[in-house]
Amino acid sequence: MSDETPKPYQPKIDRRTALIWVGVVGAATAVGAGVVVYGHKTGGKAEAQGYGTDPKLVEPEKAPWPRIMSEAQLQTAAILADFILPASGTAPAASALGIPDFVDEWVSAPYPDQLKDRPVILEGLDRLTPSIQPPEGRQAALEALAKSDDEKTRAFFKRFRALTIGAYYTTEAGFKDIGYIGNVARTSDPGPSAAVKAALEVQLVKLGL
Amino acid sequence: MAEPYDVIVVGSGAGGGMSAYHLTRSGLKVLMLEAGRDYDPTTETPMFNIPAQAPLRGTSTPDKPFGFYDATVDGGWEVPNEPYTVAEGSEPFIWWRPRMLGGRTNHWGRISLRFGPLDFKPRSRDGLGYDWPITYDDLAPWYDRTEKLVGVTGASPPMGLTNTPDSPPGCLLEAPPPRAFELFYARAFKAMDIPVIPMHGAVVTQAMKDRNTCVFATACGRGCALGANFQSTTVLIPPAKATGNLTIQANALVYQVDLDKAGKAKGVTYVDRVTGEHHSVTAKAVVLAAGSGETARILLNSKSSAFPDGLCNTHGMVGRYLMDSVGLNVTGQFPALEGLPPTNDDGMSVEHTYVPWWGYDRHKELGFPRGYHIEIGGGRQMPSVGMARLLDEDDLSVGDDLRANLRNRFGSVISFNGRGEMIPNDDCYCELDPKVKDKWGIPALRFHWKWGESETRQAAHMTQTFLEVIDRLGGKALGQVETDGRKAISKGGEMIHEVGTARMGASENDSVVNQYGQSWAVPNLFITDGAVLVSSPDKNPTLSILALAWRSADHLAQLAKTGGLA
Ligand SMILES: Cc1cc2nc3c(=O)[nH]c(=O)nc-3n(C[C@H](O)[C@H](O)[C@H](O)COP(=O)(O)OP(=O)(O)OC[C@H]3O[C@@H](n4cnc5c(N)ncnc54)[C@H](O)[C@@H]3O)c2cc1C
Ligand code: SF4
Numbered sequence: 211m212s213d214e215t216p217k218p219y220q221p222k223i224d225r226r227t228a229l230i231w232v233g234v235v236g237a238a239t240a241v242g243a244g245v246v247v248y249g250h251k252t253g254g255k256a257e258a259q260g261y262g263t264d265p266k267l268v269e270p271e272k273a274p275w276p277r278i279m280s281e282a283q284l285q286t287a288a289i290l291a292d293f294i295l296p297a298s299g300t301a302p303a304a305s306a307l308g309i310p311d312f313v314d315e316w317v318s319a320p321y322p323d324q325l326k327d328r329p330v331i332l333e334g335l336d337r338l339t340p341s342i343q344p345p346e347g348r349q350a351a352l353e354a355l356a357k358s359d360d361e362k363t364r365a366f367f368k369r370f371r372a373l374t375i376g377a378y379y380t381t382e383a384g385f386k387d388i389g390y391i392g393n394v395a396r397t398s399d400p401g402p403s404a405a406v407k408a409a410l411e412v413q414l415v416k417l418g419l
Numbered sequence: 420m421a422e423p424y425d426v427i428v429v430g431s432g433a434g435g436g437m438s439a440y441h442l443t444r445s446g447l448k449v450l451m452l453e454a455g456r457d458y459d460p461t462t463e464t465p466m467f468n469i470p471a472q473a474p475l476r477g478t479s480t481p482d483k484p485f486g487f488y489d490a491t492v493d494g495g496w497e498v499p500n501e502p503y504t505v506a507e508g509s510e511p512f513i514w515w516r517p518r519m520l521g522g523r524t525n526h527w528g529r530i531s532l533r534f535g536p537l538d539f540k541p542r543s544r545d546g547l548g549y550d551w552p553i554t555y556d557d558l559a560p561w562y563d564r565t566e567k568l569v570g571v572t573g574a575s576p577p578m579g580l581t582n583t584p585d586s587p588p589g590c591l592l593e594a595p596p597p598r599a600f601e602l603f604y605a606r607a608f609k610a611m612d613i614p615v616i617p618m619h620g621a622v623v624t625q626a627m628k629d630r631n632t633c634v635f636a637t638a639c640g641r642g643c644a645l646g647a648n649f650q651s652t653t654v655l656i657p658p659a660k661a662t663g664n665l666t667i668q669a670n671a672l673v674y675q676v677d678l679d680k681a682g683k684a685k686g687v688t689y690v691d692r693v694t695g696e697h698h699s700v701t702a703k704a705v706v707l708a709a710g711s712g713e714t715a716r717i718l719l720n721s722k723s724s725a726f727p728d729g730l731c732n733t734h735g736m737v738g739r740y741l742m743d744s745v746g747l748n749v750t751g752q753f754p755a756l757e758g759l760p761p762t763n764d765d766g767m768s769v770e771h772t773y774v775p776w777w778g779y780d781r782h783k784e785l786g787f788p789r790g791y792h793i794e795i796g797g798g799r800q801m802p803s804v805g806m807a808r809l810l811d812e813d814d815l816s817v818g819d820d821l822r823a824n825l826r827n828r829f830g831s832v833i834s835f836n837g838r839g840e841m842i843p844n845d846d847c848y849c850e851l852d853p854k855v856k857d858k859w860g861i862p863a864l865r866f867h868w869k870w871g872e873s874e875t876r877q878a879a880h881m882t883q884t885f886l887e888v889i890d891r892l893g894g895k896a897l898g899q900v901e902t903d904g905r906k907a908i909s910k911g912g913e914m915i916h917e918v919g920t921a922r923m924g925a926s927e928n929d930s931v932v933n934q935y936g937q938s939w940a941v942p943n944l945f946i947t948d949g950a951v952l953v954s955s956p957d958k959n960p961t962l963s964i965l966a967l968a969w970r971s972a973d974h975l976a977q978l979a980k981t982g983g984l985a
């Protein structure tokens with residue numbers, strides 16, 4: 211295999227594994243984590259069940275609905291997610307955070323907002339797949355998405371991008387990248403630092419306030 | 420149930436929790452009946468969980484309408500098996516109900532403002548609305564006591580603002596310092612001569628006896644495993660249990676107050692939501708605190724030959740004068756806040772400052788008779804799945820540009836929320852639906868709603884004010900801003916401040932209960948939830964519900980001691 215051949219996306223489907231990756235649970239708790247197999251959409255079946263009105267919150271269970279994305283759709287999702295948020299400095303690429311799995315969880319969900327997204331995302335991925343298969347034309351095909359004359363294609367890109375951003379920045383790695391430094395217990399709230407206040411004051415003066 | 424109970428308390432939220440707290444501590448044996456399941460915030464709260472651990476990154480769904488981690492159990496705008504309807508021709512009305520011990524206190528917003536002297540006498544003030552049978556001074560000692568028990572921030576030297584009471588020294592805790600966005604917006608209000616003052620929030624921010632202190636992290640709407648905010652399940656029910664006088668029956672959906680031959684309440688009948696079995700229980704007195712809507716429903720469903728239209732409804736007052744708060748939001752994005760150095764804005768999970776109503780002496784020129792306060796959110800909050808909304812509509816950047824744009828915009832959005840007084844009107848009420856019933860065959864509520872011009876004009880003024888503030892701060896409003904108050908105003912019930920329906924008054928002709936929540940028709944039947952409120956000032960209702968419930972429970976306890984219930 212030549213070095214240029216990108217590794218195919220490896221689904222990070224097991225929730226516990228994903229959690230360990232984003233650093234929210236210690237590795238010790240992974241003992242006994244099972245391997246979850248993707249189910250493919252079976253035609254004519256009623257929508258799957260949601261997680262109900264009283265789900266466990268402290269240790270959420272894996273979303274109960276079967277995943278419907280095909281292997282090809284997952285691979286395309288990985289390529290597109292990494293086009294939107296490739297690795298940068300210490301920040302990982304979107305695929306390394308399991309974003310394609312999140313998109314699968316999202317479009318497979320039985321709720322109204324997600325059902326609305328389902329055809330937009332799945333059809334968009336299917337349309338994109340042939341044009342990004344040959345590595346040579348890939349970058350151009352990806353860059354063309356945002357500028358496409360086709361309204362459907364633009365809508366797909368916008369929505370996929372929004373989901374990628376949402377999924378990426380709600381992980382520990384995303385927090386770090388965007389500069390969210392909360393969610394830690396403190397004995398008091400000292401308020402903003404002198405540096406923050408000074409920077410703010412400069413702006414207020416500019417505004418005449 | 421073998422034990423002879425002194426009092427049955429229906430509901431375990433603000434009103435029910437406080438009633439049980441005081442009655443059990445006064446030595447009375449209390450049976451608390453709660454429609455929802457048992458619930459314990461100390462073990463069930465996802466304190467430090469992040470969205471990545473939740474299905475769909477914690478986004479809201481019909482199963483969990485305020486997001487996966489919100490504390491609400493088995494409810495929201497719909498409760499499985501328990502329908503309600505809105506009358507044809509009515510404006511929209513929506514009704515938020517959880518089904519859990521502690522009710523909505525488990526995930527409320529914790530804003531705890533005292534009503535002011537004018538709020539108790541609106542009719543005397545300008546002929547609009549109705550006067551309460553009590554004054555601010557009657558309730559003030561109970562506010563003092565409630566604040567000291569609940570743990571409420573907002574301590575400051577007396578400010579002497581109109582109709583915005585200062586609490587006596589020792590009642591309040593200090594609010595944490597304002598965050599950058601709070602310092603920022605305060606400057607615009609200052610330029611407009613509008614005060615910004617410390618928030619009164621039900622969070623323990625300083626050492627307090629028998630309570631844990633907030634750790635200035637984690638969202639209170641999930642509940643607090645430390646018991647550092649106010650939930651009936653951490654602050655009221657545990658001490659009530661500790662007396663040995665409290666028995667709690669969960670999953671007990673009460674639908675009827677039972678009377679004896681003399682016309683006094685002898686108990687209630689409920690259906691067990693899990694088994695479907697019906698049970699009748701007895702006690703010397705009954706306290707209803709199932710929430711304003713449900714309390715009215717129980718009364719209306721308690722029909723007898725003496726009360727063919729429902730208990731206490733001889734004068735057609737049950738269900739009437741239903742009120743909510745006027746609500747409206749405008750959100751702005753502010754270049755001046757872009758790129759500030761990272762800082763921890765988690766705070767106490769209630770706004771640290773707020774804007775009380777400032778126009779008491781200007782209503783004539785403003786063209787609407789009642790005011791609003793402003794609740795203002797912002798800062799570098801834990802990212803949510805909607806993060807892409809930080810960016811401009813036409814921003815389609817990727818890669819490092821995208822990372823930089825997001826970093827820059829993070830924490831630069833501020834949302835302005837008006838909460839205004841509603842004047843009760845004849846078009847807002849609830850009654851039994853003639854056809855629709857719940858799973859157990861009990862008639863459901865039907866709501867009627869219509870905002871008055873006092874409210875829609877006030878809403879229009881909110882929009883103007885928020886746009887002016889956003890403009891002064893060099894920002895731009897996000898999304899389409901509706902300037903027509905009739906279109907911009909919230910739906911009825913949407914602010915989840917539904918009150919009224921069994922108001923207190925000076926005479927049985929125009930009210931359901933007296934100033935102690937004691938019903939005129941049945942002397943050993945009390946109501947201690949938001950149903951008894953006579954007006955719905957801009958101040959959120961719960962602190963007042965708690966103070967009134969304590970005062971009523973004290974009256975009930977006195978009656979019990981002096982044989983007044985026999
Ligand atoms: C998201 C949110 C934010 C809020 N923010 C604020 C705020 O910042 N400030 C403020 O003042 N208020 C706020 N509120 C409103 C506040 O929660 C209510 O005013 C308060 O909880 C009302 O108290 P209650 O005792 O009347 O009803 P609840 O607290 O709802 O308690 C009623 C209880 O009775 C039970 N029940 C219902 N029917 C029956 C029946 N038939 N039999 C037996 N039990 C029954 C319910 O399950 C519930 O547990 C907010 C509410 C929500 C949901
Ligand atoms: S902010 Fe404070 S009071 Fe609220 S949940 Fe967190 S620790 Fe508890």
